[in-house]
Amino acid sequence: MANKMTEKQKMMAVGGVALGICLVAAGGVYWASGLIEELEQTIAQKKTDIAACEQKIAKIPATEQEVVILRENLGEYVKILPEEQGLEDFVKMLYQFEQSSGIQTINFQPGRPARKNDKQVERFERIEYQYELTATLWQFLKFINSIENYERLVAITDYSIAHLNEREPILRDGDTVHTIKLTMETYTYNPNSSGQEVTIPDYNDKKDQLREEIVKRMQPIRIDKYEHRGPRGRRDIFVDPREREGQAEGAPVEEQRAILEKFLGEMQRLKAVSQKLAKTDLTIFDQFTFERELKEGIAKLEEQVAEVNGKQQITSPQVRQRWIKEVLEPLADMKAAGGGKRDGETRDPYLSGDEMQQLVDSMTQLLGEGDLQSASDRYEAIAQRLLVPESDPRYSMAVTAKALHVRVRTAMEFSQLELKIQGVVVNHDSGRAGLLLNGNVFEEGEYISDELMLRRVEEEQVWFVFRGLTLIKTL
């Protein structure tokens, strides 16, 4: 057949086949170019994605730090909003507040968590409590103050104070009882309500590294607290203070004035002690003596003030005004000033080395003068501040002071012994001397009792050894 093809036909056939193959190859190239273009676009997209990923990756260290800090801080923050089981503790605590304040609960209704959806647990759930109670104004203030100062965040939203529907006012601790309605709310925090905590590799190491930053960023949540200081002699503003016709309240004014004068006298004394204490040239012993005197005086006066207030002995408006201004307020100020505690006083619980030296010198001097009682008093006034640990460099000084005190006490106890020396025999040549003591004869070196030995007898003095300490008794 082929042999029968003409030259032209052969050329056409070869050319045609070649053209066909070329066309297929060109088609293949076109197709491959399409693939290349597509692949290039894919690669470009992937490179863009990689760049985006790299941007994110670059932020990982900073974000990790931020998450560690926030996670640690959140742990602290949520302490004010414990989880649901914390509510039982809260209710128990409310009962304790009731007991300590003295209120009487009539009705207590805890509300249900205010969920938007019954099935879905909110992250922060608000719970409301309704209280109905009877209390004096001061009991009520103490109660709500305890709630407001509680570690869990509780907000009092609504309340009302009204008179009891009684003909005669009911009194509790001398104060009028009111009926009070109170609504308060708290929140529970459900950490698992949504979101999952990502696992950060080497979390504890990172936390340790960020310790300073965590503390620095631990912004205290602004939860205002307040320290209610009780009635402080103030009257209940929900009681008409005017006297009832024909019923003069309280003791006669003269008697009230006498009570006031008594307190003013004591206040004057305490102020004088406080002024002495403010002087700069005080010895450490004077300082401790005055401080103790002032603190004891304030404590005693406070007890007496509480008694007067409790019995409502000061009712006259004029006397009451002086009572508040001249007794209650200065006493509160004196107490707030720390009972004479000096500003900038060191927190070191022990005496300084100089002060200890001063104590030792002073005790030695008093011992030399024979004033045993003063020496002992000085030591005992500040004995608690001499209990320095052995590792402290002041320890040896404290031991010296204690040894001196032991000597003082021994000497004092010796002086209390009944030693009636009725005669002495002194032998200058040879042999031992002796004495007639409490009707008995003792020679030198003889024990008078288990703790007392006769050491030497001279014409004008006798040497004893009492509990290891040599003491001389002059005749």
Add this chain to the structure above:
Amino acid sequence: MIRINLLPAEYRRGNRIPPKVLAATFGSALAVAASIGWFGVVYFGELGDLERHDTAVTAELTQKKTKASYYDKLEVNRVDYAMRVQTIQDIGKSRRVWSKFMDEVVDVVNNSGDSERHLAWFEGVTVKTDKKNRAATVTLPGAVQGAEMSKVANLHEDIQRTPFYADVATKTAPGGKYAEDKDRVPPDSFEFQLQMQFKPMVAEPPKKKPAANPKPAGNGNK
């Protein structure tokens, strides 16, 4: 006439591949080789290189995506924690310490025992807090001893000097009415109602703008 070629077949002129055909075949073979070569270069060269590059890029992307996804989770945590902290802070800030308020009211009413300026007392107190903005309203119905209105004004003046007053947005003006209680000494008093509206503790979210009124349907034949 019949011509018979007696030459062996290989020497016969007519049986040899003609040079034109040979040239065409050679040319075609070259073209075919070139086109196949071109295809080979494109397919196995460029495309192959790109595929290998793509594999490497894909591997890199997979690796980086893992880390990026870790970052995404971290970011979700960060935003979540920040929101929780903010919520707790908001809750903490939205509280008013009523024991402090009441103590200050007691102080101002007692006036350190000075009854010349005013001697006041209250029938009761009602405090209500708005749940949304936490603004509280305090209502104190009360009275001052004596028949002088000025004492009510004195009390109002003293209230305005208290620390809590900085948080008060509005207060009723001094006023009231004379009352007489013959069971009391002195019987005269001036009754009033003191109401204070505290500032909101929480900023209210901006109110949504009402949707624009739909335009009246026109006839479209303008």
